[in-house]
Amino acid sequence: MSFLSLQHLNLKYGKADAVKDLSLDIEEGQLISLLGPSGCGKTTTMRSVAGLLEPAKGRIVLGGQDITDRSPDKRDIGLVFQSYALFPHLTVFENVAFGLKLRRVAATERDGRVREALSSVGLEEFSARFPAQLSGGQQQRVALARAFVIRPKLLLLDEPLSNLDARLRLEMRSEIRRLQRELGITMLYVTHDQGEALSMSDRIVIMRAGHIEQDGPPEEVWSRPRTPFVAAFMGYENVFAYEGGALSSSAGRLAFPHPVPTGTGFLGWRPDSVQIGSGEYTGRVMARSYQGQQVEFLLSSAVGLIKGVAPPDAPWVEGQDVAFNLGPAGMVSLVDTAPGVKA
Numbered sequence: 001m002s003f004l005s006l007q008h009l010n011l012k013y014g015k016a017d018a019v020k021d022l023s024l025d026i027e028e029g030q031l032i033s034l035l036g037p038s039g040c041g042k043t044t045t046m047r048s049v050a051g052l053l054e055p056a057k058g059r060i061v062l063g064g065q066d067i068t069d070r071s072p073d074k075r076d077i078g079l080v081f082q083s084y085a086l087f088p089h090l091t092v093f094e095n096v097a098f099g100l101k102l103r104r105v106a107a108t109e110r111d112g113r114v115r116e117a118l119s120s121v122g123l124e125e126f127s128a129r130f131p132a133q134l135s136g137g138q139q140q141r142v143a144l145a146r147a148f149v150i151r152p153k154l155l156l157l158d159e160p161l162s163n164l165d166a167r168l169r170l171e172m173r174s175e176i177r178r179l180q181r182e183l184g185i186t187m188l189y190v191t192h193d194q195g196e197a198l199s200m201s202d203r204i205v206i207m208r209a210g211h212i213e214q215d216g217p218p219e220e221v222w223s224r225p226r227t228p229f230v231a232a233f234m235g236y237e238n239v240f241a242y243e244g245g246a247l248s249s250s251a252g253r254l255a256f257p258h259p260v261p262t263g264t265g266f267l268g269w270r271p272d273s274v275q276i277g278s279g280e281y282t283g284r285v286m287a288r289s290y291q292g293q294q295v296e297f298l299l300s301s302a303v304g305l306i307k308g309v310a311p312p313d314a315p316w317v318e319g320q321d322v323a324f325n326l327g328p329a330g331m332v333s334l335v336d337t338a339p340g341v342k343a
C-alpha cells in the first residue's frame with residue numbers, strides 16, 4: 001500500500017484550474033521529485049498536501065488515513081520552502097528547538113534531539129549564532145534541521161536550494177539525500193532543475209499544465225521519455241515529427257532511411273547523439289561553441305536547426321557546409337500526448 005496517495009486531485013484558484021485530476025502514489029521512505037516548468041502546478045500540489053489549499057475534488061491519504069479535511073497542524077507534515085523563514089531573534093539552537101517546544105517535548109529529550117539534528121547537518125558549532133550571522137547555505141541547513149527534528153511522517157521541500165550558489169546547491173543535494181536515507185523520511189521535493197531531480201530522486205514526476213506527463217525512476221525519464229515535452233526537459237534538443245519514413249517540420253522534410261515506428265510520431269536526439277563531420281546529411285554551420293572536451297554546433301538543415309557535437313579540433317566555421325549523422329544511436333521515439341491526458 002502506498003504511504004502517500006493523491007487521488008484524482010482537482011485544485012483551483014477561484015474558477016481557474018491549477019491542477020487537473022492528478023493521482024500519485026508514493027511509497028514510504030522514498031524521495032519523489034515534482035519536476036516541471038514554472039506554473040505547471042508543483043507548488044499548488046504541495047500546498048494541498050500540506051493542507052494550505054483545499055482540493056475542489058479528490059482525496060489525500062497519508063499513512064492509511066484520509067487527511068483531506070484535516071487542518072495543516074494535524075497532518076504531521078514538515079515543510080521547507082524556498083525562503084527559509086528562520087526566526088531572526090532566536091539562535092540556531094532555539095530555531096531548531098521551536099517545533100519541539102510547541103509539541104511539548106520534555107526539555108532533556110528536546111535538547112538531545114536538537115543537538116542530534118544540528119550535528120546531522122554539520123552545524124553543532126553554530127548553535128549559539130543568530131540566523132543573520134550565518135551564510136545562506138548554513139541558514140538553509142538550519143531550516144532542514146528544524147524540519148527533520150520533528151520527525152514528520154512526510155517532508156515537503158519546495159525549491160529549497162534555489163537561493164544558493166551553484167557549488168552549495170551541489171553540496172546540499174547530497175546532504176539532503178543522505179539525511180533522507182539515514183532517517184528514512186518520505187520526501188516530496190519540488191524543483192524545476194532537471195539535474196537536481198535526476199541526482200536526488202527515487203522517482204521523478206514530470207508535470208505539465210496541471211497534469212502528470214510522465215512518472216518514473218530517473219534513468220527511465222532520462223533515457224525513455226515518452227513525449228516531446230519530457231524529452232525537451234531531459235535535454236533532447238533535436239525533436240522532429242516523422243511520417244511515412246521522413247522527418248518533417250515546417251521547414252521541410254528529410255528522408256530517414258532507418259526503421260521508425262509505424263504511423264506518425266516524433267523522434268528525438270540529444271546533441272551528443274548527433275555527430276558533426278560525417279554522415280548522410282548536410283547542414284550549414286550557424287553557430288559553434290567550444291566546450292573544452294567537444295565543440296557544439298548548431299546547423300541549419302532541411303528540417304530546421306540541428307544541434308550536434310564534434311571533437312575539440314573540429315575545423316568548421318560559421319557559414320560552412322558540413323555533413324552530419326542522425327541515426328538510430330541515442331534516438332528516442334515519442335508520442336504526442338501523455339497517456340490518459342485529455343488535451
Ligand SMILES: Nc1ncnc2c1ncn2[C@@H]1O[C@H](COP(=O)(O)OP(=O)(O)OP(=O)(O)O)[C@@H](O)[C@H]1O
Nearest residue numbers: 013017018036037038039040041042043044045192
Ligand atoms: N494564489 C494564486 N492565485 C491564483 N492563481 C495562482 C495562485 N498561485 C498559483 N496560481 C496559478 O496556478 C498555476 C500553478 O501555479 P504553481 O505555483 O503551482 O506552479 P509551479 O509549478 O509551482 O511554478 P513555479 O515553479 O513558478 O513555482 C499557475 O497558472 C499560477 O499562475
